[in-house]
Amino acid sequence: xxxxxxxxxxxxxxxxxxxxxxxxxxxxxxxxxxxxxxxxxxxxxxxxxxxxxxxxxxxxxxxxxxxxxxxxxxxxxxxxxxxxxxxxxxxxxxxxxxxxxxxxxxxxxxxxxxxxxxxxxxxxxxxxxxxxxxxxxxxxxxxxxxxxxxxxxxxxxxxxxxxxxxxxxxxxxxxxxxxxxxxxxx
Amino acid sequence: xxxxxxxxxxxxxxxxxxxxxxxxxxxxxxxxxxxxxxxxxxxxxxxxxxxxxxxxxxxxxxxxxxxxxxxxxxxxxxxxxxxxxxxxxxxxxxxxxxxxxxxxxxxxxxx
Amino acid sequence: xxxxxxxxxxxxxxxxxxxxxxxxxxxxxxxxxxxxxxxxxxxxxxxxxxxxxxxxxxxxxxxxxxxxxxxxxxxxxxxxxxxxxxxxxxxxxxxxxxxxxxxxxxxxxxxxxxxxxxxxxxxxxxxxxxxxxxxxxxxxxxxxxxxxxxxxxxxxxxxxxxxxxxxxxxxxxxxxxxxxxxxxxxxxxxxxxxxxxxxxxxxxxxxxxxxxxxxxxxxxxxxxxxxxxxxxxxxxxxxxxxxxxxxxxxxxxxxxxxxxxxxxxxxxxxxxxxxxxxxxxxxxxxxxxxxxxxxxxxxxxxxxxxxxxxxxxxxxxxxxxxxxxxxxxxxxxxxxxxxxxxxxxxxxxxxxxxxxxxxxxxxxxxxxxxxxxxxxxxxxxxxxxxxxxxxxxxxxxxxxxxxxxxxxxxxxxxxxxxxxxxxxxxxxxxxxxxxxxxxxxxxxxxxxxxxxxxxxxxxxxxxxxxxxxxxxxxxxxxxxxxxxxxxxxxxxxxxxxxxxxxxxxxxxxxxxxxxxxxxxxxxxxxxxxxxxxxxxxxxxxxxxxxxxxxxxxxxxxxxxx
Ligand code: SF4
Numbered sequence: 023x024x025x026x027x028x029x030x031x032x033x034x035x036x037x038x039x040x041x042x043x044x045x046x047x048x049x050x051x052x053x054x055x056x057x058x059x060x061x062x063x064x065x066x067x068x069x070x071x072x073x074x075x076x077x078x079x080x081x082x083x084x085x086x087x088x089x090x091x092x093x094x095x096x097x098x099x100x101x102x103x104x105x106x107x108x109x110x111x112x113x114x115x116x117x118x119x120x121x122x123x124x125x126x127x128x129x130x131x132x133x134x135x136x137x138x139x140x141x142x143x144x145x146x147x148x149x150x151x152x153x154x155x156x157x158x159x160x161x162x163x164x165x166x167x168x169x170x171x172x173x174x175x176x177x178x179x180x181x182x183x184x185x186x187x188x189x190x191x192x193x194x195x196x197x198x199x200x201x202x203x204x205x206x207x208x
Numbered sequence: 209x210x211x212x213x214x215x216x217x218x219x220x221x222x223x224x225x226x227x228x229x230x231x232x233x234x235x236x237x238x239x240x241x242x243x244x245x246x247x248x249x250x251x252x253x254x255x256x257x258x259x260x261x262x263x264x265x266x267x268x269x270x271x272x273x274x275x276x277x278x279x280x281x282x283x284x285x286x287x288x289x290x291x292x293x294x295x296x297x298x299x300x301x302x303x304x305x306x307x308x309x310x311x312x313x314x315x316x317x318x319x
Numbered sequence: 320x321x322x323x324x325x326x327x328x329x330x331x332x333x334x335x336x337x338x339x340x341x342x343x344x345x346x347x348x349x350x351x352x353x354x355x356x357x358x359x360x361x362x363x364x365x366x367x368x369x370x371x372x373x374x375x376x377x378x379x380x381x382x383x384x385x386x387x388x389x390x391x392x393x394x395x396x397x398x399x400x401x402x403x404x405x406x407x408x409x410x411x412x413x414x415x416x417x418x419x420x421x422x423x424x425x426x427x428x429x430x431x432x433x434x435x436x437x438x439x440x441x442x443x444x445x446x447x448x449x450x451x452x453x454x455x456x457x458x459x460x461x462x463x464x465x466x467x468x469x470x471x472x473x474x475x476x477x478x479x480x481x482x483x484x485x486x487x488x489x490x491x492x493x494x495x496x497x498x499x500x501x502x503x504x505x506x507x508x509x510x511x512x513x514x515x516x517x518x519x520x521x522x523x524x525x526x527x528x529x530x531x532x533x534x535x536x537x538x539x540x541x542x543x544x545x546x547x548x549x550x551x552x553x554x555x556x557x558x559x560x561x562x563x564x565x566x567x568x569x570x571x572x573x574x575x576x577x578x579x580x581x582x583x584x585x586x587x588x589x590x591x592x593x594x595x596x597x598x599x600x601x602x603x604x605x606x607x608x609x610x611x612x613x614x615x616x617x618x619x620x621x622x623x624x625x626x627x628x629x630x631x632x633x634x635x636x637x638x639x640x641x642x643x644x645x646x647x648x649x650x651x652x653x654x655x656x657x658x659x660x661x662x663x664x665x666x667x668x669x670x671x672x673x674x675x676x677x678x679x680x681x682x683x684x685x686x687x688x689x690x691x692x693x694x695x696x697x698x699x700x701x702x703x704x705x706x707x708x709x710x711x712x713x714x715x716x717x718x719x720x721x722x723x724x725x726x727x728x729x730x731x732x733x734x735x736x737x738x739x740x741x742x743x744x745x746x747x748x749x750x751x752x753x754x755x756x757x758x759x760x761x762x763x764x765x766x767x768x769x770x771x772x773x774x775x776x777x778x779x780x781x782x783x784x785x786x787x788x789x790x791x792x793x794x795x796x797x798x799x800x801x802x803x804x805x806x807x808x809x810x811x812x813x814x815x816x817x818x819x820x821x822x823x824x825x826x827x828x829x830x831x832x833x834x835x836x837x838x839x840x841x842x843x844x845x846x847x848x849x850x851x852x853x854x855x856x857x858x859x860x861x862x863x864x865x866x867x868x869x870x871x872x873x874x875x876x877x878x879x880x
């Protein structure tokens with residue numbers, strides 16, 4: 023396993039488990055990630071562990087299920103059971119945009135190079151991949167496109183906003199007006 | 209063009225004594241190819257290796273799958289063939305068309 | 320026509336380079352076929368029976384002469400000299416080599432075309448009324464919205480790995496020429512009482528194993544909310560659409576299992592949470608796109624119309640073959656003195672939808688001479704010259720006649736929609752093309768075709784129903800029984816604004832019986848029809864029984880019914 027964060031290989035300090043006893047044992051060694059079931063059954067005990075807590079959600083588990091608990095999590099891991107299963111993209115955007123989740127959003131499972139930019143744009147900022155060599159290849163993908171049509175969570179300037187800016191500059195040249203902020207974007 | 213109708217089908221459908229070969233599509237151009245007895249792939253069905261029992265067929269497919277893993281071909285599979293007067297003839301409309309090409313339009317623009 | 324700006328150009332160029340890299344990694348073995356397949360599909364590249372097949376998008380069915388020449392060039396240089404126009408405003412090349420595909424995409428990019436999202440489980444090429452901008456009954460130009468949807472859906476971060484393919488069609492007219500109810504989302508333009516344009520949103524249509532007509536989930540959506548509403552529909556579908564069973568993964572199954580009302584409420588709730596934000600379409604953006612689709616420089620011919628019509632009448636009277644073509648293939652235009660001409664890609668005995676590179680070049684030249692350099696591709700797999708001055712019709716027809724492109728059969732029985740079927744398609748059960756050829760060869764008499772009148776006949780080679788046989792007046796579906804091809808017939812399907820699915824008439828026919836069966840069906844219609852009744856009207860009035868009796872005999876028909 024290898025981990026990518028902030029555009030480079032990173033060390034994974036998180037311990038991921040589906041088992042509460044494991045979580046108890048692992049907590050002293052660093053932050054822990056548990057699945058939804060473990061969280062629901064041992065919520066208060068996990069909070070009492072005095073360790074940063076992360077939550078792992080499977081594709082069918084909508085963030086609405088844990089909306090009121092989100093402030094407890096420093097990390098949420100979303101599983102790609104197969105890279106062709108795109109539910110996690112919606113989960114990610116809902117977490118970021120609807121629920122205002124500010125912690126780390128980690129992609130785990132079948133995380134491949136050619137899906138990296140989709141993930142980045144949906145708000146993921148941590149990627150667990152199979153091997154180091156895969157990780158190196160994955161990083162190349164970031165620069166494949168300069169701009170996209172849709173406003174997304176990578177916050178890069180969108181093509182519609184660039185058009186507006188270009189249009190505004192032209193107009194400014196004619197009228198002396200200043201450019202309008204380009205906030206809309208499909 | 210005349211299509212060779214599937215006459216052998218009914219004779220073979222209830223028995224195991226059919227002969228088989230392996231086909232796939234070549235990765236680089238997608239063209240139909242057949243596995244030969246020298247582990248190479250040929251565009252000509254005449255070159256294919258034919259087997260007539262289950263374990264040989266499993267063997268043949270395994271060799272083909274290894275080649276697919278080496279990214280030479282895509283999607284290898286076994287199919288039934290008959291031999292008639294030294295000619296290898298695929299059984300079933302789909303494999304006939306894969307061997308002969310589309311039954312229509314081949315004269316359209318090749319001039 | 321829409322023209323790429325620097326951003327569109329850069330984006331498509333980056334997409335070509337991305338795919339070039341993906342192909343190189345595949346050939347080098349860094350990507351497995353399982354990993355590569357979804358990537359190549361998202362660029363329209365299939366692996367078919369004999370070779371790869373590349374499906375190129377013709378956005379909302381509009382082509383310039385330059386683009387058409389490029390399609391011809393690609394056919395000649397990288398393929399075998401022809402291409403196949405499909406029901407969804409695409410062109411398919413049947414023989415490209417994997418290693419050539421990046422070069423082909425590069426050629427396409429040079430004329431502002433691409434193959435992005437013409438396949439795969441993503442939002443596909445958005446289709447529109449082929450008569451957009453020229454139809455007399457149009458409320459507003461659907462291409463404006465199809466282009467907006469094209470940009471919004473292109474490599475969408477959230478909706479590129481959906482449960483299944485997702486198709487959107489837009490019409491700006493009350494008469495639906497885009498089969499909007501047959502799509503995952505159909506958008507039909509209306510105006511509210513204040514005259515503002517908006518869309519009726521229909522969801523969950525589709526062909527395939529379970530043909531369903533889309534249900535209206537919103538009667539009127541103001542156009543500025545179009546994208547946020549689409550995003551709400553897609554988000555509900557992406558999360559809840561089934562992923563465990565490919566046959567149950569389309570949105571139509573989700574709409575069915577939730578119930579239309581519940582589904583509409585789910586969309587509404589999601590939409591309320593995201594509307595009025597960055598996805599709104601300000602009027603200036605709509606106007607900016609709309610400016611691309613302004614009318615060409617028509618001559619003001621209104622005053623000359625009586626003379627033009629007289630001249631046309633004279634040439635019609637003098638030339639019955641020309642008259643037959645005008646009758647069948649020429650439609651009224653909203654601009655006085657102009658006409659809409661269908662170029663039939665259905666010569667009797669030919670391959671429906673196929674055009675040779677030479678024909679494509681010739682059509683490009685004719686479009687420049689007679690139609691402001693613009694060509695349309697229709698749902699019926701024909702080409703259309705949208706802006707022909709009536710005075711040019713005779714010369715146009717003569718030129719087309721010399722190219723085997725003047726068959727006077729638009730909307731007639733030999734104007735058959737046919738999918739590639741088992742001659743090309745990896746998923747096929749039976750051949751479609753030879754069946755279409757055999758049927759059309761039985762109707763070569765144009766007078767008889769005219770007598771039969773308006774009718775639709777569609778042939779699909781398997782239950783995926785790419786030829787939309789379910790919504791044809793006469794639908795033919797290829798099935799495979801023990802290695803032999805059979806053909807099942809449905810009657811009574813309709814593809815327009817009253818879209819409905821046809822019903823199976825009885826046991827299937829073999830490949831040698833099917834053309835005769837179609838003739839029998841037509842004979843029953845001719846015998847049963849009342850004055851001026853179209854085939855579908857007669858069928859709806861008399862029901863299936865007379866057809867069953869003719870096809871299967873009285874006894875068998877009784878058993879079959
Ligand atoms: S209907 Fe079936 S045979 Fe025809 S093109 Fe579609 S998938 Fe292929």
